[in-house]
Amino acid sequence: MGLLQSASLSGQAGADGNHDGKLASAPPVAASQAATALAVPVVSLAASEEEAAAVLHQACLEHGFFYLCDHGIPEELIADTFKQQRAFFELCIEQKLAVAADSNYRGYTPMAEETLDPGRSRRGDTHEGLYFGREVAADSPEAQLPLHGPNQWPAEELLPGYRATTEAYQAAVAQLGFRLLRLLGIGLGLGADYFQPFFTHPMYFLRPLHYSAERSDEAAGLFAAGAHSDYGMLTLLCTDDVPGLQICTDGATWRPVPPLPGHLIVNLGDMLCRWTNGKYKSTVHRVINSGRERFSLPFFFEPNFDARVEALPQFLKAGQPPLFPPTTAGQHLLDKYHSTHAGYGQAAGTEAPAGEA
Ligand SMILES: O=C(O)CCC(=O)C(=O)O
Numbered sequence: 179m180g181l182l183q184s185a186s187l188s189g190q191a192g193a194d195g196n197h198d199g200k201l202a203s204a205p206p207v208a209a210s211q212a213a214t215a216l217a218v219p220v221v222s223l224a225a226s227e228e229e230a231a232a233v234l235h236q237a238c239l240e241h242g243f244f245y246l247c248d249h250g251i252p253e254e255l256i257a258d259t260f261k262q263q264r265a266f267f268e269l270c271i272e273q274k275l276a277v278a279a280d281s282n283y284r285g286y287t288p289m290a291e292e293t294l295d296p297g298r299s300r301r302g303d304t305h306e307g308l309y310f311g312r313e314v315a316a317d318s319p320e321a322q323l324p325l326h327g328p329n330q331w332p333a334e335e336l337l338p339g340y341r342a343t344t345e346a347y348q349a350a351v352a353q354l355g356f357r358l359l360r361l362l363g364i365g366l367g368l369g370a371d372y373f374q375p376f377f378t379h380p381m382y383f384l385r386p387l388h389y390s391a392e393r394s395d396e397a398a399g400l401f402a403a404g405a406h407s408d409y410g411m412l413t414l415l416c417t418d419d420v421p422g423l424q425i426c427t428d429g430a431t432w433r434p435v436p437p438l439p440g441h442l443i444v445n446l447g448d449m450l451c452r453w454t455n456g457k458y459k460s461t462v463h464r465v466i467n468s469g470r471e472r473f474s475l476p477f478f479f480e481p482n483f484d485a486r487v488e489a490l491p492q493f494l495k496a497g498q499p500p501l502f503p504p505t506t507a508g509q510h511l512l513d514k515y516h517s518t519h520a521g522y523g524q525a526a527g528t529e530a531p532a533g534e535a
């Protein structure tokens with residue numbers, strides 16, 4: 179699919195919500211409505227930066243979700259990365275727990291450890307996952323920061339090629355993140371390099387996920403991934419061919435964003451919403467499982483730990499306070515990990531950081 183096209187998707191009404199454009203607590207339950215078609219824009223990286231930035235800007239204003247094509251990550255690398263993740267998740271629990279998430283929250287998080295929508299869930303989400311951040315040597319001064327340090331890799335003898343493949347995919351998708359940063363700067367009229375200084379030591383995380391085949395049951399409070407907005411700047415998501423991702427853009431209806439072969443799904447996180455004082459959308463989404471096992475590869479692209487995230491002056495109306503209090507990228511991430519990961523406080527041995535309003 180080329181530039182300026184959009185994928186028109188019709189959806190099934192599900193649990194309903196109310197996303198008010200602010201950062202996402204999950205939408206409250208409301209009456210069901212019939213779903214209408216939703217056009218998800220497609221940004222092509224084969225177009226000029228100006229053209230691509232214009233489509234991206236529109237997508238960010240509308241739903242904060244778009245498909246990305248002509249992204250340049252080889253199909254074979256994607257296929258190998260999924261193959262390696264499947265092999266990891268097929269290991270027995272003891273082998274997986276050998277790389278259990280450490281004090282930097284890097285490593286394995288078991289099934290149901292995460293509850294993305296604690297208000298509505300009765301059990302943890304039906305997925306297990308792994309966090310791999312930007313590799314930081316244990317003796318680097320950066321390793322003093324929360325969430326920073328060496329990654330934990332399964333033994334090479336156990337999963338030959340796992341680390342090399344996963345790192346190659348992570349490097350490729352991180353490069354894409356930097357390309358999208360340029361488009362964001364152009365789209366906002368701030369200049370292609372505007373966001374670069376906030377990403378000199380980015381906190382990015384590849385998070386291979388495995389969803390069990392257990393059917394989601396909204397009434398019973400069981401979700402594959404509960405309703406949430408993403409915490410960072412951008413999420414670049416690659417999924418297998420099993421649908422499940424849904425977004426709520428109108429406060430009332432959940433609509434599917436199905437996988438499209440050769441395309442990544444990109445969505446904005448909270449930090450862009452904060453920087454633009456709500457002008458760009460960090461849209462609530464979730465994963466509903468209809469009975470098939472599913473694998474996905476979200477890549478969370480986040481600014482430097484100490485990057486200050488606050489509304490840029492051009493997005494403030496005279497005399498009006500910003501919608502969100504200022505924070506830092508690191509603080510926002512820690513706040514979110516504390517509220518959604520059962521293991522975070524324990525593994526980290528940290529005190530809960532001061533919450534934000
Ligand atoms: O697996 C998916 O399709 C989405 C996952 C997601 O929303 C997340 O991990 O934040």
Ligand SMILES: [Fe+2]
Pocket residue numbers: 406407408413463
């Ligand atoms: Fe998400």
